[in-house]
Amino acid sequence: MLIRVAPPAASVDLPSDITPQSAYLNRRQLIAHSVAAGVLGSGLNAAWAQATPAPTVAPGKLTPLTSKRSALENAVSNDVPTAYTYASTYNNFYEFGTDKAEPARNAHTLKTKPWTLEIEGMVKKPMQMGLEDAMKLAAMEERIYRMRCVEGWSMVIPWIGFSLSELIKHVEPTSNAKFVEFVTLADPKTMPFVGSRVLQWPYVEGLRMDEAMHPLTLLTFGMYGEILPNQNGAPIRLNVPWKYGFKNAKSIVKIRFTDKQPATAWNKAASHEYGFYSNVNPNVDHPRWSQSSERRIGEDGLFNKKRKTLMFNGYEAQVASLYSGMDLAKNF
Numbered sequence: 001m002l003i004r005v006a007p008p009a010a011s012v013d014l015p016s017d018i019t020p021q022s023a024y025l026n027r028r029q030l031i032a033h034s035v036a037a038g039v040l041g042s043g044l045n046a047a048w049a050q051a052t053p054a055p056t057v058a059p060g061k062l063t064p065l066t067s068k069r070s071a072l073e074n075a076v077s078n079d080v081p082t083a084y085t086y087a088s089t090y091n092n093f094y095e096f097g098t099d100k101a102e103p104a105r106n107a108h109t110l111k112t113k114p115w116t117l118e119i120e121g122m123v124k125k126p127m128q129m130g131l132e133d134a135m136k137l138a139a140m141e142e143r144i145y146r147m148r149c150v151e152g153w154s155m156v157i158p159w160i161g162f163s164l165s166e167l168i169k170h171v172e173p174t175s176n177a178k179f180v181e182f183v184t185l186a187d188p189k190t191m192p193f194v195g196s197r198v199l200q201w202p203y204v205e206g207l208r209m210d211e212a213m214h215p216l217t218l219l220t221f222g223m224y225g226e227i228l229p230n231q232n233g234a235p236i237r238l239n240v241p242w243k244y245g246f247k248n249a250k251s252i253v254k255i256r257f258t259d260k261q262p263a264t265a266w267n268k269a270a271s272h273e274y275g276f277y278s279n280v281n282p283n284v285d286h287p288r289w290s291q292s293s294e295r296r297i298g299e300d301g302l303f304n305k306k307r308k309t310l311m312f313n314g315y316e317a318q319v320a321s322l323y324s325g326m327d328l329a330k331n332f
Contacts, residue, residue: 095191107230121257138162160222206262
């Protein structure tokens with residue numbers, strides 16, 4: 001495993017090549033104006049740039065989180081972070097709706113205080129801890145991670161949290177613990193789509209122990225300098241950047257250590273489409289679509305093409321050794 005030290009940065013800057021939502025909605029008017037003025041080609045590029053002001057990160061009015069920039073090489077040093085407006089309004093969170101815009105509309109009903117995280121199973125120190133206690137286990141770090149969704153889109157997001165391994169070491173798993181299971185909140189009173197037939201509730205995910213212990217696996221409490229918005233998995237979620245997004249359990253209430261591979265939500269719903277490992281792999285297609293390319297949210301400009309999907313989402317140097325000798329087409 002190769003982990004390089006990245007140079008520190010004081011802040012996250014968002015340059016002007018991210019398309020703001022207002023410019024996206026007005027693209028047709030811009031094209032019509034450009035054609036009428038005879039500025040297609042290089043002239044259109046100038047007109048487009050002039051009409052695309054640099055967006056600002058505006059995380060709303062959530063509580064700021066103190067963190068330092070992570071020293072871990074995050075494999076996205078040359079990537080532009082996704083504008084906050086996209087990251088907070090284009091979400092998969094089926095407890096609040098299956099349309100990408102529904103979580104941002106519906107998740108205001110989620111109650112995140114008080115919040116209890118229960119640790120159980122094959123550990124020497126099972127416990128229940130409040131959110132504040134969980135947040136104090138290790139120093140918060142900001143990590144800019146590339147996130148890839150199985151539907152073919154991606155984002156680059158500055159998350160705030162600490163390596164899950166810090167919590168794991170705190171509770172001392174026994175030698176029999178081979179997997180870590182994550183159970184999320186399933187409250188029909190505050191989550192209007194819990195009870196729908198699209199999945200079995202509560203939403204459950206899982207990792208092999210060595211995956212959970214990898215320093216890139218992040219227990220996450222915030223993004224863009226603030227606590228997590230409800231629609232992004234508040235108040236505590238998982239981020240495993242080399243796996244497809246549905247592996248990143250949101251609104252976690254229980255972490256269980258077990259000797260058996262957890263039966264995960266999407267694997268139970270469609271095992272031939274959603275494997276337990278779900279590593280980003282451009283060579284293994286979803287049965288209904290290709291995984292060889294992706295669309296970066298916020299880069300929907302007139303001349304932008306889809307990006308080539310990277311093995312392990314670009315984290316191959318750091319995580320490929322976890323799967324040495326495995327058939328990644330069979331263990332998808």
